[in-house]
Amino acid sequence: MLPDILGFAIVDEVDSILIDESRNPMIISQPRADNNQLVVTVDAAVRRLWQLIMRSVDVAVAHNPNKPRAAIEAEVKARYLVLDTKQRSLSLSQEGMALLFQLLAEQPGVVFRRAAREGRPPTIMDLWEDDMPWGNMAITSLKAYQYFNCGVQYIVRDGQVVIVDESTGRVRPISRYSAGLHQAIEAKENVEVKPDSHATASITFQVFFRFYQKLAGMTGTAKSAAAEFYEIYGLRVVPIPTNKPPRRKDLPLRLYYTDKDKYAYIVSVVEACWEEGRPILIGTSNVNESETVLAVLQEWCRPGFRHLAARVQLLNAKPENVRLEAQVVAQAGLPSAVTIATNMAGRGTDIILGGNPEGLTQMGLLRLIYR
Secondary structure, three states, rough: OOOEEEEEEEEHHHHHHHHHOOOOOOEEEEEOOOOOOHHHHHHHHHHHHHHHHHHHHHHHHHOOOOHHHHHHHHHHHHHHHHEEEEEEEEEHHHHHHHHHOOOOOOOOHHHHHHHHHHHOOOOOOHHHHHOOHHHHHHHHHHHHHHOEEEEEEEEEOEEEEEEEEOOOOOEOOOOOOOOOOHHHHHHOOOOOOOOOOOEEEEEEEEHHHHEEEEEEEOOOOOOHHHHHHHHHHOOOOOOOOOOOOOOOOOOOOOOOOOOOHHHHHHHHHHHHHHHHOOOOOEEOOOOHHHHHHHHHHHHHHHHHHHHHHHHOOEOOOOEEEEEEEEHHHHHHHOOOOOEEEEEEOOOOOOOOOOOOOOHHHHHHHHHHHHH
């Protein structure tokens, strides 16, 4: 419940909060009935189904060594699953449904209540019974295997599944996926399955901050979003001049027909910086793209630069990197340093050309502690 009057708010990194994450809901939730054991039971059946699918993929790849694995994997999975990767949804084909029904029926503790009540053998249609929707729970579990990967969408830390924000690469330790998905991932990773929860109230950042009578904020990148600030919040952007004339050169945007062309250009720019001993900071829009850029740099660079490519720093949500985040950013100014990161907003660390001696010492000590 909001108080009667919200006086004023000053928001740090205001474009990130009020524009980029404006539609992210803040949710109040409470636990549902305890169905943890059912989730584990369903996961056991789905795990066997997934292992069968992936073994089929490996066999098909072995028989077609010249065909891309991704194409083979799509063909094999299409026998069992109907995938919509854009929406991260899936359903079962007839073959997949029959196989899932067989695997579930073999699991101890699985009872098709309607069939038992009617005194008949269970059928495939009993997967979708109202009393216990085994089929819906299995589809949620399959989503956890198909679309959610450890180290990308989430990490496992201290025996818990922690969500990774795909736009910033930061962990969200108090957030949980809804609709049983978080439980499915916990069962997949063999950690404690916690009770599911359902939302009792929610509000987006955009709606919440508009309740304030006075709203202000600061950021280094507000000018490009000036129109959105005025249209949505009625806020004007006031640039503050730098203490000294800026030496930065703002180059025009480059557009590419294909990702291959874009990555080839990135590699050429990085190699040019390596030749001159200049540091470079590469910002990406999401975690997957940062991983791709790192892989491309290490695979496509010329042999003479392989030793430098091996030292490229990647900021992602892995626990060892989260601890070193500020130190990694501080050393992004070292000669020939390449740092790849998602959304640099709010790192709170100055990048000094030539490197930060104090920060370098701290980073060395932390690596000794956490190695």
